[in-house]
Structures are given as structure tokens and as C-alpha cells.
Amino acid sequence: MSTDGPAGRILIVDDQVSNIRLLEFTLRRAGYVDFASTTEPTEVAALQLENRYDLILLDLQMPGMTGFEVMQQLRNAEGPGRVSILVISADPALRLAALEAGCDGFLSKPFVITELLERVQFFLAKAGVRKSEKPKAPGVEPHSAGELPDP
Amino acid sequence: MTASRRFRTRRSGKPTSAQQASEVRREESLLKTGALQNAILNSANFSSIATDDKGVIQLFNVGAERMLGYAAADVIDKITPADISDPQEVIARAETLSRELGTTIAPGFDALAFKAARGIEDIYELTYIRKDGSRFPAIVSVTALRDDQSSIIGYLLIGTDNSARKRVEETLRWTEESFRLMVESVSDYAIVMLDPEGRVVSWNTGAERIKGFQADEIVGRHFAIFYPRDDVGAEKPQKDLNQAARDGRFEDEGWRVRKNGSLFWANIVVTAIRDQAGNLRGFAKLTRDLTARNKVEAVLTSAKAAAEKANLAKSEFLSSMSHELRSPLNAILGFAQLMESDSPAPTATQSESINQILNAGWYLLELINEILDLAAIESGRLSISLEPVSLNELLLECQSMIEPLAQRRSMRMSFPATGGDFHVHADRTRIKQVLINLLSNAIKYNTVGGSVVVDCSAKASAGRVRITVTDSGPGLPPEKLTQLFQPFNRLGQEATGEEGTGIGLVISKRLVELMDGAIGVESNVGMGSVFWVELRSTAPLTVPAAMETSPPAEAVSTTSAALRTLLYVEDNPANLTLVQRIISRRPDLRMLSAVDGQRGVELARTCLPDVILMDINLPGISGIEAMKILRDDKTTAHIPVLALSANAMARDIQKGMDAGFLRYLTKPIKVGEFMEALNIALEIADKARADVD
Numbered sequence: 001m002s003t004d005g006p007a008g009r010i011l012i013v014d015d016q017v018s019n020i021r022l023l024e025f026t027l028r029r030a031g032y033v034d035f036a037s038t039t040e041p042t043e044v045a046a047l048q049l050e051n052r053y054d055l056i057l058l059d060l061q062m063p064g065m066t067g068f069e070v071m072q073q074l075r076n077a078e079g080p081g082r083v084s085i086l087v088i089s090a091d092p093a094l095r096l097a098a099l100e101a102g103c104d105g106f107l108s109k110p111f112v113i114t115e116l117l118e119r120v121q122f123f124l125a126k127a128g129v130r131k132s133e134k135p136k137a138p139g140v141e142p143h144s145a146g147e148l149p150d151p
Numbered sequence: 152m153t154a155s156r157r158f159r160t161r162r163s164g165k166p167t168s169a170q171q172a173s174e175v176r177r178e179e180s181l182l183k184t185g186a187l188q189n190a191i192l193n194s195a196n197f198s199s200i201a202t203d204d205k206g207v208i209q210l211f212n213v214g215a216e217r218m219l220g221y222a223a224a225d226v227i228d229k230i231t232p233a234d235i236s237d238p239q240e241v242i243a244r245a246e247t248l249s250r251e252l253g254t255t256i257a258p259g260f261d262a263l264a265f266k267a268a269r270g271i272e273d274i275y276e277l278t279y280i281r282k283d284g285s286r287f288p289a290i291v292s293v294t295a296l297r298d299d300q301s302s303i304i305g306y307l308l309i310g311t312d313n314s315a316r317k318r319v320e321e322t323l324r325w326t327e328e329s330f331r332l333m334v335e336s337v338s339d340y341a342i343v344m345l346d347p348e349g350r351v352v353s354w355n356t357g358a359e360r361i362k363g364f365q366a367d368e369i370v371g372r373h374f375a376i377f378y379p380r381d382d383v384g385a386e387k388p389q390k391d392l393n394q395a396a397r398d399g400r401f402e403d404e405g406w407r408v409r410k411n412g413s414l415f416w417a418n419i420v421v422t423a424i425r426d427q428a429g430n431l432r433g434f435a436k437l438t439r440d441l442t443a444r445n446k447v448e449a450v451l452t453s454a455k456a457a458a459e460k461a462n463l464a465k466s467e468f469l470s471s472m473s474h475e476l477r478s479p480l481n482a483i484l485g486f487a488q489l490m491e492s493d494s495p496a497p498t499a500t501q502s503e504s505i506n507q508i509l510n511a512g513w514y515l516l517e518l519i520n521e522i523l524d525l526a527a528i529e530s531g532r533l534s535i536s537l538e539p540v541s542l543n544e545l546l547l548e549c550q551s552m553i554e555p556l557a558q559r560r561s562m563r564m565s566f567p568a569t570g571g572d573f574h575v576h577a578d579r580t581r582i583k584q585v586l587i588n589l590l591s592n593a594i595k596y597n598t599v600g601g602s603v604v605v606d607c608s609a610k611a612s613a614g615r616v617r618i619t620v621t622d623s624g625p626g627l628p629p630e631k632l633t634q635l636f637q638p639f640n641r642l643g644q645e646a647t648g649e650e651g652t653g654i655g656l657v658i659s660k661r662l663v664e665l666m667d668g669a670i671g672v673e674s675n676v677g678m679g680s681v682f683w684v685e686l687r688s689t690a691p692l693t694v695p696a697a698m699e700t701s702p703p704a705e706a707v708s709t710t711s712a713a714l715r716t717l718l719y720v721e722d723n724p725a726n727l728t729l730v731q732r733i734i735s736r737r738p739d740l741r742m743l744s745a746v747d748g749q750r751g752v753e754l755a756r757t758c759l760p761d762v763i764l765m766d767i768n769l770p771g772i773s774g775i776e777a778m779k780i781l782r783d784d785k786t787t788a789h790i791p792v793l794a795l796s797a798n799a800m801a802r803d804i805q806k807g808m809d810a811g812f813l814r815y816l817t818k819p820i821k822v823g824e825f826m827e828a829l830n831i832a833l834e835i836a837d838k839a840r841a842d843v844d
């Protein structure tokens with residue numbers, strides 16, 4: 001992974017600290033520095049308004065507020081700068097519902113670390129493109145059929 | 152004749168002339184009368200017996216001779232008709248008449264002629280006894296013969312053989328009696344006759360049993376008594392009868408009332424009974440008590456509901472179990488992956504430990520997925536989509552997936568040489584799952600340094616292709632072969648430390664069967680095993696010949712010279728290659744691809760292609776579902792989307808059009824149609840872009 005610190009602000013949302021730690025370790029090892037985390041889904045919308053993250057890694061099943069509700073709040077509140085949301089859920093059956101709710105990507109737990117990093121890179125690149133106001137992402141490679149244990 | 156002449160001769164005196172004239176007329180008349188009498192008396196079908204006033208037979212005609220077996224000479228002036236009648240009957244008749252007329256009548260000829268002698272018309276039935284002693288029933292009419300002074304001079308007994316009528320009557324009586332007994336004895340059905348007004352006329356055992364009334368309590372009462380009060384208030388009894396009278400038959404199911412007021416659930420059939428002239432004579436009403444059946448149905452319904460509820464609970468449990476296991480597993484596998492690639496690198500011992508954690512973790516995940524898979528298959532929730540799949544490509548993919556495992560086990564793998572290719576009708580994702588299962592079994596349950604050989608062959612006769620996976624393992628005895636495809640049966644492998652769920656083959660079998668295929672095994676101890684899968688063969692997807700010969704399509708002249716982007720969402724590499732080749736002839740187009748619906752949606756949101764080409768049968772999210780997501784998202788809602796699917800049923804196409812596809816194209820691809828649809832889509836995209844500008 002890149003060592004000169006890839007750009008992009010990331011927020012991790014998960015009610016389980018072990019999962020947050022795992023994502024933090026993984027991102028840090030990959031050279032990301034600008035990330036934060038919360039176990040409190042109700043805070044996400046406010047944090048987003050304040051910090052303008054480029055990517056939110058969002059769990060779905062959390063006590064108090066589900067990831068779906070978080071997405072709804074975010075989508076309702078956001079202006080033109082639309083944040084990318086990568087849902088990371090332990091329930092692969094929610095894939096369709098999550099996409100319908102407006103997430104940009106879906107990854108099921110447990111995940112393969114290299115795949116997580118590929119997705120993070122992909123969404124941050126997209127955010128970078130939007131920031132420079134190009135109409136499209138040139139040179140986005142077609143996805144390959146990754147053979148993951150994810151069904 | 153002789154007798155009448157004699158009577159007349161005895162009566163006549165010396166005639167006058169005037170008398171003579173009238174005598175001539177009378178003679179003529181008598182001759183005529185004589186002819187008539189002659190005809191009657193000589194009829195063979197009636198026995199005519201004339202007696203004198205004492206009853207002694209004076210005339211015995213041909214019919215009497217034939218019926219009774221006597222010659223006239225045997226009886227004339229010798230016996231009376233009472234002597235050829237059943238003596239018991241003669242006695243009985245004498246007694247009856249004595250009672251009836253209040254005088255003593257002797258059992259003899261008097262008993263037969265008594266009424267006739269008093270001018271009373273008398274026709275009676277009795278039994279005649281033939282000369283040979285045999286008997287037959289007869290109907291006899293007795294008339295007194297009188298002279299001019301009305302004095303009785305004899306009797307005429309005209310008889311007919313009543314045997315045939317007696318037989319018919321007996322049969323009829325027997326039939327009616329049997330039928331009545333049958334109706335009366337039926338206890339499972341209430342069979343009730345009603346008069347045209349609805350009053351009960353007859354009542355059988357079943358009616359007694361079902362409704363609780365005895366016949367004498369209910370006959371004559373109106374049948375509305377069997378209806379619940381509300382039905383009576385609504386005049387249902389009369390309406391039911393009216394309908395039966397109008398249509399001939401009326402059937403109903405509903406509550407009826409027993410004598411004790413309790414309700415029972417009844418099936419009722421009312422049939423109108425009409426005479427030959429069509430007049431309504433009444434109704435036959437058949438009632439069955441269905442209360443018991445109703446109870447059984449209620450029990451079954453509630454059992455079914457309970458089972459469905461239990462099944463739902465099971466699904467929910469499995470789903471939540473899956474979630475609860477996956478969350479901690481994520482941390483275990485994630486941190487183990489981090490440790491594995493940590494710097495400084497772990498020591499050899501640490502690496503060994505980390506590998507154990509990772510292997511066990513991924514295995515646990517596989518187990519969870521397989522259990523969910525099996526549950527989905529068993530509840531019928533798993534849907535598969537069949538399309539032509541190239542075995543060459545499929546086996547290449549399988550080879551690359553299984554190679555790492557084979558290398559770790561130092562297993563020699565042999566795949567069929569690419570060249571001749573087979574295409575099968577299969578669900579691409581699921582058949583891969585089946586083959587990977589067979590391959591990993593062949594590697595895991597093999598001998599050290601063994602081999603696995605994969606082969607394909609056509610079974611031309613049945614239009615099927617067989618894929619075989621042959622291992623050099625220890626083989627299986629016949630008794631274990633039968634247990635192979637049963638859930639959680641690991642055939643003792645749990646003792647070997649080899650990981651496995653024991654449901655992989657079960658799932659494989661169900662999946663192959665869903666694809667209209669077959670799976671099986673041949674094995675001998677010490678000879679290894681051959682697992683095989685048979686699937687329907689099909690024609691491959693090919694670049695149509697027309698396209699190979701046609702010149703490269705000209706770049707469509709458009710207002711914009713910009714390179715346009717087509718996103719093709721398709722999991723089948725053969726289709727991707729085909730469309731890529733078609734697109735390569737359009738310098739104004741470039742193609743992006745995504746292998747499933749989720750990636751397709753993600754790529755569409757990120758790259759905003761000009762046109763999207765969407766397969767319908769995709770793993771995970773279907774093309775229809777992906778289409779809905781794209782339509783609902785305002786960033787992608789404007790992009791024209793073409794459907795491309797092997798589902799060519801009108802219903803599928805309608806479903807696609809309803810989802811909002813611009814065009815629904817069916818496989819195999821028709822290049823002309825495809826290009827036309829693509830051009831229309833591009834025009835729409837250009838127009839949308841111009842509108843934005």
C-alpha cells in the first residue's frame with residue numbers, strides 16, 4: 001500500500017469496538033491517517049456536517065439506530081458534496097436493501113483485507129475526481145470477478 | 152254352444168206364427184251371438200268354465216284344458232271348480248265371506264260363487280291346481296247364468312293365468328323393499344323425503360342419528376326446523392327449495408341444527424322429484440355431517456400454520472445466527488490477516504499458529520454459508536437462472552480457484568485440454584459451486600501424492616454432457632456410497648481431522664437437480680472414486696455469422712465526437728467477450744463491465760456511463776433489482792438501460808419492461824437488433840446530455 005499517506009477523510013461507524021479497531025489497524029497499516037470512528041450511529045449526521053468526510057464505512061445492525069436510518073439522515077441532510085458510503089455488514093442478505101437505501105458499496109463481514117482496501121481506494125479516488133470537478137472517472141478499470149469467500 | 156243350445160231348447164215351448172217371425176230374427180241374432188260366444192269360449196288364453204247351478208262343471212273350454220291339464224271329458228259332470236282350486240284358499244275365502252256377509256258359507260263351490268249368486272260382481276285371485284298337481288295363480292271372474300225368469304241356472308268362471316304378473320309384482324315388491332331397507336339402514340347419511348311444501352315424509356336411520364329426531368317425532372313437520380334461526384329469518388329454507396325446484400338440484404354447505412339445539416356442519420343435496428307429467432311431487436334431501444371433517448381440516452390448517460411459523464422461525468434463527476457468528480469471526484479473521492502480513496514478519500511458529508486461525512475461521516464461514524444455502528434450498532427460496540455455460544471457461548475458473556489447495560497437498564491435477572468445448576444449460580455461479588465442492592473433496596479425501604483427473608464427455612444419445620472428477624483416494628464400499636448424499640454424514644471422516652461439513656454433496660445434489668441435471672458416484676475400495684455430474688447440453692453463444700462477414704460498422708455520426716461509455720453488467724465471460732467484439736467495431740464506444748448487479752450499480756453511480764447493458768440473471772442482485780436501484784437514484788435515473796437476457800418468455804419480457812428497461816433483448820444476440828437498440832439508447836443519452844448543457 002501507499003506509504004505517503006493517500007488523501008481522503010474516512011469515518012468508521014460500528015457498534016463493536018473490535019471491528020472498529022480492526023478497520024483502524026487496517027487503514028493505518030495501509031497508510032491512511034485521516035480517519036475517525038464512532039460507536040454511536042446517532043452522531044454520524046452531525047459528524048458529517050462538521051467534518052465533511054469523503055467515505056463512511058458503515059455497519060448496518062446497531063442498537064439505537066440502524067445503518068439504514070443513518071443513511072437516510074445523511075442523504076436528507078447532505079448538500080451537493082455527496083459522501084460515499086461503504087456498508088460493511090455481517091448479513092449478506094441485506095445487500096440489496098442497502099443498495100436501495102443509497103449506499104455506494106457493500107462488503108460482507110468477514111472480509112478479506114485486500115478487498116476492503118481496494119474498495120476504500122476506489123471510493124476515495126471517486127471522491128477525488130469529484131473534488132476536481134471532472135465529469136467522469138477516466139481509466140476506471142472494469143471490476144474483475146474476485147473469488148472471495150463472500151457468497 | 153252346446154250348453155247354451157241345450158239350455159235354450161229346454162226352455163222353449165211351442166211357438167206361434169208371430170213368435171215364429173220373431174224367432175227367425177232371434178235365431179239370426181243368436182247365430183251372431185253364438186259366433187261371438189264361440190270365439191270367446193274357444194279362446195286359448197282364457198279358461199272358460201261353465202257349471203250348473205250346483206257348481207258341477209258343464210263346459211270346459213280349450214283354454215281351460217291348456218291351463219289346467221284336464222281334458223273336458225275328465226271334468227264335465229264330475230267335479231266343481233272348487234275341486235281344482237287350492238283347498239286352503241277356498242276355506243280362507245269361505246271364512247272371509249262369512250265374516251263379511253254375516254252368514255255361514257261352506258268351504259266349497261259356494262265360497263266361489265256366493266257373491267255372483269247375489270248379483271255382486273266378483274273377481275278374485277286364487278291358486279288353481281293342475282291335473283299334475285302343479286299350481287299357478289289365477290284371476291277368476293265369476294258370473295251367474297240366469298234363465299228368462301232370472302233364475303240361476305249355472306255359473307261362468309273365466310280365468311286368466313296370473314303367473315307373469317305375479318312375478319313382476321314380486322320383483323317390484325322385492326326391489327322396493329330392498330331399496331326402502333337400504334335407505335332406512337343408511338346411517339352415515341340422512342335421507343329425508345319432503346313433500347312439495349317441505350314437510351318431512353320419510354326419515355331414515357341416518358337422519359335419526361345425525362339430527363336426533365325419531366321418525367314419529369318429525370314426519371309431517373316442516374324441514375325449516377333443521378336450519379339455524381338466522382337462516383329461517385332470512386327465509387333460507389324456502390329459497391333452497393325454490394332453487395331445487397327451479398334447477399332440479401340444490402347443493403349447500405353450512406350449519407344445521409340437531410334436535411338438542413346443537414349445530415353441525417352439513418353438506419346438503421336437495422333433488423326435486425317430479426312425476427312423468429312434470430308435476431312437483433316433493434324433494435329428496437341428502438345430508439352429510441361434515442363436522443368431523445371440518446375439525447380435521449381445522450387441525451390440518453393450524454398444523455400447517457404452525458409448520459410455516461416454525462419454518463419462518465428457523466429461517467430467522469439461521470439468519471440471526473449467521474449474523475451473530477459473522478461479527479466476531481470478522482474480528483478473528485481480520486486481525487489474523489493483519490498479523491500474517493505484519494512487519495516485522497511473524498516467526499515461523501507464529502505463522503503456523505496464524506494459519507491455523509485463518510483456516511479454521513474461513514472454514515467456519517464456509518460452514519455458515521453452506522447451512523444457510525441448504526436452508527434456502529429446502530425452503531424453496533433459492534432460485535437459479537439457467538443459461539448456456541462454456542465448460543472450458545468454467546473449468547479454467549475452477550482450476551485457478553482450486554490450484555492453491557492442490558499445491559498445498561502436492562496433488563497432481565489434470566484438466567481437459569482446451570479445444571473442443573461443451574456448453575451446458577446451467578446456473579453459472581451454482582455449477583461452479585458444485586464443481587469446486589467435488590474438486591476440493593477429491594483433493595481432501597485423497598492419498599498422499601495422489602491425483603485428480605477432470606474430464607468431459609458428450610452423452611450424445613441423451614443430449615447431455617458428463618463431467619467426471621476421478622480421484623486416486625481409498626475409494627468407498629457400497630454401503631457408504633448410499634449415505635454420501637445425506638446431510639451431515641461424513642462417513643467417518645470426522646475422525647481424520649479433515650475439515651468438512653458433510654453437507655457439501657447434499658447441496659451439490661440439490662443444485663444439480665434444480666438445473667435438471669444428475670449427480671452420482673462410482674467407487675470401489677482401493678480403486679478411487681469417480682464423481683460425475685450430468686447436465687443438458689446446449690448450443691454455445693456465438694458471434695453471429697452475419698457479423699463476421701459484414702464490414703466494420705461505421706461510427707454513427709453524432710453531434711458529439713466524444714467517446715461514449717457502455718457499461719455491460721454480465722457474469723458470463725462468453726457473453727462479455729461476444730459483446731466486447733461487437734463493440735470493438737464502434738470506435739466511438741468503449742466498454743466497462745461488472746460481474747454482478749451490485750458492482751454494476753456501484754460502477755454506474757461512479758462512472759455515469761452513457762448506456763447500460765444489463766443481464767437479468769445475475770448472482771446476488773438480479774438485473775431487474777439493479778434496474779430499480781438505478782431508476783430510484785437521481786444520479787443514474789436518466790441513463791438508458793437495455794436488458795439482455797436468456798429469459799425469452801413474454802412474462803419475463805413484460806417484467807423487464809415494467810422495471811423500466813428501454814429495450815428487452817433476448818439471447819442469443821441478434822447483431823442488427825442489438826445495434827439498433829444501442830443507437831436508440833445513445834441518441835437518448837445524447838439528447839439528455841444536450842438538455843443538461
